[in-house]
Amino acid sequence: MSTMQLYPADEALTRNERIVFNLYVASVLLVFVLMMLLGLTMRLAQSTWLGVPLDVFYRVMTAHGAGMVGTIGLASSVVMWFFLRKYVKLTLAIFAANYVLFILGAVALLAAVFIGGYAGAWTFLYPLPVHSMNVWSPHAAALFMLGYLLIGVGFLLFYLDAMWAIIRVYGNLGRALGLQWLFGGEIDKSHPKAVVASTMVAITNSIGVLAGAVVLVMCLINIYFPSVGLNALLVKNLTYLFGHMFINASIYMGVIAVYEMLPRYSGRPYPISRPFLWSWASSLVMVLIVYPHHLMMDYAMPFWMLVMGQIISYCAGLPVFTVTVYGALTNVYRSGMRWRMPSSLLMLSMFGWAAGIIPAIIDGTISVNRVMHNTQWVPGHFHFYLLLGVLPMVLALMFHVIGQRTPARASDKLGFPLYVFGGLVFVFAFLAAGHESTPRRFAVHLPQWLPYDQAGAIGAALLITAMLVFAVQILVGLLRSPGHADPARVTG
Template identity: 50%
Template structure:
């Protein structure tokens, strides 16, 4: 086998590190909020429903936000090696994100807004005295500011892709997919970034439109909004935006695993076809969240059902299969980064399965409002997406490529893997037992599941504390000025 000589770029630019520090600090805080919610449901503490829903609103918005910030950091770090991106726009996005977070915190902590991160119409404007119109507007304004930052970021990425490739179709590898494969398809990072940019630009415009309408409605109730249209726009935006986080983070797998195995990750025809197919399908899959809405046109529900099935397969399959083939008999040197990245592929695959099941209309009627759904998305986000981020953090922070990981990190990895599985399986098992989701108070027969979940959740936080501390301690060395080293194995570099 020909040696794969790509150099290892240890470290990252200060801006990428600032993104990661923001993400990891917020992640820990939001995890603590998650533990508090689980402890409340387990009747181990007594916060009361008001605090539960405030924490749930912050946890949902915060987690989705940091997943996007961390995913964007990974995408930007690698994409900047292929196309000319603007560091100023990248920093502006972080600035707008922090401003939006401040607005959301003020709305929830100061103004007691607790309508959920999904801000479903007409809840924000009909609080029945629980929060003021100002608090609702501040929350939605915060989301709008965060969305504006991401819109700018994706516009800049689109500009850079167009400048380098001359068209988004070319950046998706269409000439090689539909014409003769000359072997010059864009690298996986470019293909993935193009897909994310297309779907997020559409999703963000939809999200901004409904947020703007709802902010007017808060102060001017006569400005009526069609509730079904509002729900569709919100779920379209929310689902696309959350999905995109894993499509950004998986770039770490495409870029880093090959450097360990000395085998390139090729953008071959199945790879290009699956990314093109998902570019379309990700935008049409969201109706599986509306299968219980009788007012929805039937054809949209059928579409959600069918595309829900189809979209589970392409990218996940090519990535999981590609990952296995890359590692198989490669003599890979396992360390924290490569282990976490490999684990993340399992987490993504495992987390997609409950969604696949829930996307079946007959099952959805019974399962969708139960803990089954948090079970699905916590598996694919925590054991998939966020685990990719941890892998990236260990990778750029590692002082010496051949260095041995500390025993504490290795123990933390095992604790993380087992506790995350325990935590997410508790959600799924509760869902199977029909435990309702988004309830602050649980029936006595639900409480044992909650207690088991709370113990696992504390262990998850403990493990993540180790990952985060290690990353923060290595920050000075992780600055981009650190010398670039080549992977010592295989290529003999």
């Protein structure tokens, strides 16, 4: 067992940092639980176990999609902030502004959906928001888009502040990415992985968010000046560049928790390497050009872009994923790992990420996509890596900060397996239904699909029970700190 510290002193939160951190964590947990209950509502409706009017189903689906995507982004930005602030000087006011803008945006989204009746899905794909057949008003669609814009501005501020802070320490973004060591030279082993990952995300996701902002403004103009027609294919390209990038950024921010925390629990160093730098540099390019895999049914797309989307789908996630999972496994193998909630969650996240991208790679193949496109195979894939991959990364940080050091309490012994089991039942129900060609985004299912829906509902209910236990544990832990956990020491 090593002497490596679980709670290095440079990680302590100042008083103000702790206030902002607690606000983020408490809000994120609350929204997750609420959105999960909306998810369960959809599953119960598809199961015919609960009567949900059709228009309500699509509102719930819209709120769940937008709410979850935004919240997982916000939650993983906490991971990035928490570790990056050890190496560069981030502006707390900007991180707080991101929070405020997010809450304002979330209120706008929820109002657009539950008061305005907007139900055009989180992807707000043109021209659906403006052709509602009077189910919702153009103002509801506009409010929904305004909500996204607010959230986007917050993220943009956060990334700009991060890039600015990184440049002040490392000179430029290339050096922060370690590009100077790609072709040789002695790598500075103390160069933090958190800085490499944060730089990559700050660059790529600000491009993604900007693409989103551009397309949102275009759509907003179109809502109020319908004579300004939009090129639907261009709009779809920008929308999916944004959508793909934003959700992938949550993995790339969340994985910083693995880099920073895993070696502390295994007691082994987990140093930076040339393959690591190569994988992050190549993913930086690929994550931005892979999005055409969402447009494979769009025959009007230039064919080369679809081919690129297919080929890059095979490669885009792989480098970072391979170095991370391989690195994590070799780091933990025979290390005498201390199994606590954070370390168990981190290992779960490696499994969930690994297993969750396999169905995506399969679906990224044009010939398979012809059959699987818009089946529940797709929610099967992304719930897999989000619920069992990214969410555990985020939860790992939360459990770490509340100083959960006692070896597995009874609630962990129950909560953790329940989360994993419920999650697996839930995602395999989607994958199996997708395999049977059950379409996604359908409120009403054929009788032969109902067993999958019902299995999914049961899995979801189990997972939500575990999530409630986690949320209560974490909130109680936050209230007890400081004093209880080292990083909670008030230093200023």
